[in-house]
Amino acid sequence: MSTHERHTPLLSVRDITKRFGSFTALDGVSLDIRAGTTVSLVGESGSGKSTLARVVVGLESPDDGSVRHRGETVRGRRARQAFRRGVGMVFQDPYESIDPRFTLSEVVAEPLRAHGMYGPDGRERVRELLESVGMGSVDADSYPNRLSGGQRQRVCIARALATGPDLLVCDEPTSALDVSVQAQILNLLMTLQQERGLAYLFITHDLDVVRRISDEVHVLYRGSVVEHGPATEVIGAPREAYTQRLLGAVLADSPRHRRIGGPPLLSGPAGTAR
């Protein structure tokens, strides 16, 4: 690795502004993610976390600002296509994000086909991907209808990894899952990070998750980053009054949820068991 590569962030987001009509959802947001590290995004509901995630992976185009991947500005058709191979996304609801009409192997193969990467070894690659997320024993030609939420999220992670990305954007990937399954999915993501040197942009409302996985934390408030830094500093000794209030509200909450911003998503003690 050259000195240049070591110092160039894997992903560099600069001055992103995104408006929906007259409403400014993101107002000049910048952040860097170094290879193999995890940057968490926290903030109350509506602060712009998902919008930023969608801009980063190219599902929304910003009104202003730029995204650079490995030092190259993602602009133009070819650059965008190359970038899409290099970044995967995992969404909150694994029920919504898998089309029930497709078999598991079709779901996982979809990005390979979209990028012209499904060759003679395609089936074998899909099998390896399913194995890498702990789904090696399921019938790849079966349909997702019998799978639990956790199993579906594993399939979504396999699909996100299909093209061999170096960055995964995870938008609350565990918050729709049963509490007992959340830790398993989080452990899987951490194992995959170690094995593959993945970087994560990770959105969560769960303070314990932020503590466990993050190298850096960015705090969003009404579309702006109000504080960012090493996780130990931002969580342990927040400098900004807003972050203090945000985290203070969590600590005052029941220790079971420790949810950052907004009302708890999981209502019963067993969560949304499904």
Ligand SMILES: Nc1ncnc2c1ncn2[C@@H]1O[C@H](COP(=O)(O)OP(=O)(O)OP(=O)(O)O)[C@@H](O)[C@H]1O
């Ligand atoms: N497609 C859209 N059209 C109009 N407004 C939108 C659109 N997408 C998001 N918004 C608005 O932008 C703001 C930020 O939304 P966003 O989904 O990014 O918030 P969030 O931080 O992810 O919230 P949550 O924690 O609830 O998921 C919200 O006020 C939302 O209503």
Ligand SMILES: [Mg+2]
């Ligand atoms: Mg969101």
